[in-house]
Amino acid sequence: MKSFACLAWFESGEFDIAPNGLGDVFALANGDSIYVASAFLSDPAVYRSKAPISRVFGNVGRPELTLMIPPSHPRLAEPDLRSWKLINHCPFDGTFQNGFASTSLHLTFTDFEMPLDVGARGLRDRQVVLLESLVSIDDRGRKVGDLDILSMFDSERLTIEICPHMNEHEAQEGSPVDGLVSLDCWDEFLDPPRSAGVFRATGNWQARLSAAAAGIQAAWKRVLVLPESPCVRCLQNYKNMDESLLLVA
Structure with a gap:
């Protein structure tokens, strides 16, 4: 979503990220704020009547500006x-x-992450990272599958x-x-x-x-x-x- 490129700029004051590389991003985490696509936080019948992005307080425990993306091929459980x-x-x-x-829906992370080039050189730390994130269905402690909601x-x-x-x-x-x-x-x-x-x-x-x-x-x-x-x-x-x-x- 192009909106996340704008949010990255406003949140950091310096990261000018090309929007065409953020098409799959569904959330941005920075500091004590997580900006999430509203489709993840509302009933599918009414989400289009809301703002496209909502802010919730919290963090994902990472120092970088974190852009969350779904897996390429989310999986559902097979019939038992x-x-x-x-x-x-x-x-x-x-x-x-x-x-x-x-x-209920749960958020977890895989081992895949990829730093983005924001123009800064000579730094040991990564400033912006794409983090593969799983939005999973949980039913009584049983994982039903992972979703690509957007x-x-x-x-x-x-x-x-x-x-x-x-x-x-x-x-x-x-x-x-x-x-x-x-x-x-x-x-x-x-x-x-x-x-x-x-x-x-x-x-x-x-x-x-x-x-x-x-x-x-x-x-x-x-x-x-x-x-x-x-x-x-x-x-x-x-x-x-x-x-x-x-x-x-």
């Missing part, structure tokens, strides 16, 4: 054949709930749904939707059904963000993010679909 008892793929009953209260929003397979049913009573009307399957745990997500699946994490922005990004990286052909207050009536458009469609509720 031993967890077959957890995979029910029950028909969607028309209710929305949060089955992923134990899901690239998700550039994918043609992602759709952000806008609900036209503004009246709350009208939006809640409805009955079970034929042909949709409920996904209430990560094992059901990693071993997807043959029909459209509803990832039920209502009110849990971290789980919804994780599901949307992981769905793009996985084998789902389309990923549709429902509004923060999902609507049963909107789902009628997707009933009895044969394609691999992930509905993030």
Whole structure:
């Protein structure tokens, strides 16, 4: 993001970094501030309405100005054949709930780092460094996978749904939707059904963000993010679909 090149200049007062080399950067850490792409800190259905970068207090324990980048090929966990008892793929009953209260996002670092040339010579210390960073899904202490969140929003397979049913009573009307399957745990997500699946994490922005990004990286052909207050009536458009469609509720 070009914004991080501007931030590097303002934070340091001297580092004029070419923006074309920072396309994958999602965060900048310097001193007691971490500037993060807002997509990492909000629900995927609403992040575009916010400023592109948010500041949080903290540090990553490094003296350099640190630019964080995702891995080239983030990995998701493979389906665990031993967890077959957890995979029910029950028909969607028309209710929305949060089955992923134990899901959270964690930041760690790999061993890859690369100093950037900022024009200074003769110094032993590095002043600016690219640091490969993993944003990982954790569920009850189990690592589900690593995410590349920014690239998700550039994918043609992602759709952000806008609900036209503004009246709350009208939006809640409805009955079970034929042909949709409920996904209430990560094992059901990693071993997807043959029909459209509803990832039920209502009110849990971290789980919804994780599901949307992981769905793009996985084998789902389309990923549709429902509004923060999902609507049963909107789902009628997707009933009895044969394609691999992930509905993030």
